[in-house]
Amino acid sequence: MLLASQLTGLRVLVIDDLREMRTMLRATLAEAQIRDVTMVPDARAAVEAIRAARFNLILSDYDLGSGTDGQQLLEYLRRERLLPPGGLYFVISADSTIDKVASVAEMLPDGYLVKPVKTDQLLARIEDALIRQAELRPMYEAVHQARFEDGLGHCTRLEQTGSKHRMELLRHSAICQVALGRCDDALATYRKAHSVRATLSWPRLGIARCCLAMGDFNAARRRLQALLEERPYHAGAYDVLIELLERTGATGEALAVATRAAEHIPSAIRSRRQADLAYLVDDLEVADAALTKVVRQTQRALTRDFSHCALLSQVSLARGDPQRAMKLIEKDAKSRPTDPRVQALSTAVQVQAYSALRMKAEAADAAKALERLLDVPLDPRSRLLLAKAALTAGMVEAGLRVLDEAVGAAERTSSAESVSARALAAKVLKDADMTDRMAQYASDRTDAAVRKAEAAVKTLRGGGFDQAIAMAGEALPMAPGHTGVLSAAVEVYLMTMRVKGVRPELLAQVRDALARLSARGTLEPQRLAMLEAYLKRLEGGGTDTPAAPPVASAAPGADAAAAMAAEGA
């Protein structure tokens, strides 16, 4: 139990757009003798208050009227590091929105409350959160300061002391392991949490993320789809599934998923994701509608981002409406004349619009201005729009340099950013008729290896055994730890040996690959068992096995394994 003084000493910020609700919350807090309460109506006022004073507890309504919602505000505050470690953030929601609030996989608030908030309930939640904060403080601080080794150490020590916050420790252990690049360990941690409670969504999402990072796209996809079927508001699951689909080149499918996400979770972030993908596949009508929505939603929001308007202008250009593009961008450019980022993006639009309108002199002036603005610090995707404008203006060298730098910056940010930036870079080059340069941005080495492995399976299906072996042999060293590549190569080798006879060097490679797959545990146990059993039969002189049905799919593994299963291997 907490001391009464710990509660009465709390400094609280209440954020709700309805005055009566704010008053009600203050009265509820007063019943618990918490009287240092500041009340604000929206996210903007909240940020001002948080910059001016340090609050121990923030109670934010989820629905803050127009603009930024309570969850987005939390994400903004954490991103801008405005929340001190130890500061609590509770989201209060109407019962109809609780699923959406609770489904946000990342940036979890410290607690949820459902309206009407009762004093007892509020006190119990605050007390629980404060006790947890006090017990886990060293771990939270280490993670907050990106000292992940320390964070991991604290998690282990606290777990050994028998902390009752075991799941919170497992969750943070996995966060640290992922940050340290230890996917195998993270996968084991997520599995441990999953075994404690199979219905929790964060371990399931974590396992899917690890499968994706390790290249087992099929397993990741299956897990994400199952999760979304049960939790259609799970924003994190949509994000990972979209990343997976983009990585496998299924941009159209990624757009369909992003559209579903935007329908279920109507926020600017989701609509922007949908617009980016629609623009990539030239579904300009969808891109336009989504971006128009984003611009409208974020007009007065904290999350307002000039790049939304810039991309909408870009879409207008692509739809053959340069006048609209100019009109859209000019409004924002005039409102922020001293912001170089805004000026860079508006100039990029002007260059293309003037060119489309065949206003040569204006286009040349804009191009000169753009040249001076090419190195303005912007997010990678915005810089790609600058590169596009530079290429349109004939500044090929500068355009390619900016394009390359943007992709590099995205790679340093995250794998999802990298995938998106590469796809956009490829589109920029395609639009500029520089298709010969697209290959280097179309994929990274791992994705190339996956495609090669898929091609090997396809070739095997067509009966090109030797060629399939050669292709699998090329794919393996490109991504030696990749589950999909490993399993595809194993199947190519096994099927070939079944038909053409056992070859010791292939057997050795299969053994090695299966040992690696087994150690990592990322391949489905059933599939792994099938492959191992088949290997055993071959080792035992099983070349007299009946002919297997032809491999039916290019997806690494699945159908070949099914064929082997049908043989009773």
Place this chain on the structure above:
Amino acid sequence: MNAGLSALVVHDLKNRLAIHTQRLAEATEANPALDAVLRPLHADAQALQRRLITFLTLYRADTGTLSATEEETDPARVLAEAARLAEVLGSRRGLCVEFDAARAPASWFLDAYLVGVALEAAVDNATRFAASTVRLVAEQAGQGGADTLVLAVEDDGPGPGGAPAADSDADGATGLGHELCRMVARLHRVEGRAGEVSLRARGATGGARFEMRLP
């Protein structure tokens, strides 16, 4: 009027009612002389709120948009919140409220909000039928080798199918409360095992025992 629109209206009514309930509470505190008038009004407003919440929760279940968000929770805490409601409701009829969480596990995975709403419905029911005592229990039990959290609300009334509610002021039962409890229990599932509820006679001691068993 379609169900979705009805739910929106009920949702709005529930929020407005919450504001008025709070005002009544403040008025009661500020005017001790009016306590006898205002306190029952406040209690009725709270009861109405619970009914509206029950309706909205069932509406969400009906439309397939209700799911349990399980978190590691101290079951004793959830039960204690229900016990506090039992004390408030029971005080009108001079009922004694007993609380037993001695055999409860330290934590359990459950949706504290939904389970809380369900227990409130059970408590509401028990305080209407009890003769003198309402008892709340949280304990861990084995069920075919698998552990189960049992949350029980007992009363010493006439038992299931017995005489009408002792609280003549209370509205008649609509069965919504029990349906809500059943729905909430079923949303808690682990490896094919789903939560369940039961209402049965207490045997020799008389009265009824409502149980929510969560995997």
